[in-house]
Amino acid sequence: MYIPDIYKNENQEDITAFLKQNSFGILINQTNGKLWATHIPLELQTNKEGKTILEGHISKENPQWQGFTENDQILAVFSGPHSYISPSWYDHENVPTWNYIAVHVYGRIKIIEGDAVIESLKKLVDKYEQNSENPVRIEDLSQKTMMQSRGIVAFEIEIDEIQATKKMSQNRDDKNYQNIISELEKTNINQSIAVANEMKKCPR
Template identity: 30%
Template sequence: MYQPPQHREDDLDTQHDLIRAHPLGLLVTAGDGGLMANAIPFHLKTGSSPKGTLQAHVARANGQWKEIAAGAPVLVVFQGADTYITPSWYATKQETGKVVPTWNYAIVQVRGSARTIDDPTWLRAQIGALTGENESSRPQPWAVDDAPPEFVTAQLKGIIGIEIDMETIEGKWKVSQNRPLADRQGVAGGLDTIDRTDAAEMADLVRRYSK
């Protein structure tokens, strides 16, 4: 990933926070059949490897797990907040007019050793952890145990687990750090006028990385 120094984010906790907040990762493999990519929700497990471990599952009918079992290298991309930035928000536009549009974003890329797991106990635990994370904010969280046991058992037969020990993890927070302070303030203020979650999240990032 192209990494200008001002946009690098090497703090592991910050990288992990983005993965937890945006767990739908793009799993990319490069096997004998060429490149393959699938969007898959991941559970981040810490403590078992220095940088963390990603756990997921795919449908047994999804041939990507066979690529992983055969040793294909893997890349997982987690996309955080992103939004178009109009030059109209820059103070520099009024001063010189020498401005162009851009796109702000926060992103994490992971590479590591991947393996497939065909074990009902592991799969049940992975699904429980993933579901628990995403249901925790609900007033009455749904749990896997709410479904009939025989139904869950049947569903588990249709999936394969994937586990990736992260060997490299890169973060890129392109949030207007290369602009003068007045431009960054204009960007944050402009984003405040947009009624979208991603705009609000990006405005917060622009302010945070301006300090």
């Protein structure tokens, strides 16, 4: 990913928090000579060897998994809040732009089987059920329901490299920076307000 130095995010704590909060990503690989992409949750975990990994699964009917053994190299793309930035918000003439947060994870994928699949599903369900009024647990599901797990291909991705960008108008002076935040908050658009909140937290 092309990242100008001013927008490069190398804060590992910040990147880890982002990946945990924005775990619905795009898994990209090459299958049968074509680029394939699937939109799925990819959960940041630590495996038994202490390595940082991403865990996920896709349907067995999705041909993408057939490429995992042919070429284990993958790219996972994660996006955060983003918003259009109008040049009318500056005190000088300039061009329109876009503020956004994105993380690209490069790694090697391998299929997991057996108990590891169920353990992966447990962690996924527990994470997203924790705020439910009546949380569902994998352990409580019937054998008949759990037979559906035979229809998935579970995997883990050992991470080789992470590239992260946080483009939040860091190239603007304080006056224009604060004005961008103010204008974003006036939009009443959730994504724009989220960008304004990120800008407030962004070190300058």
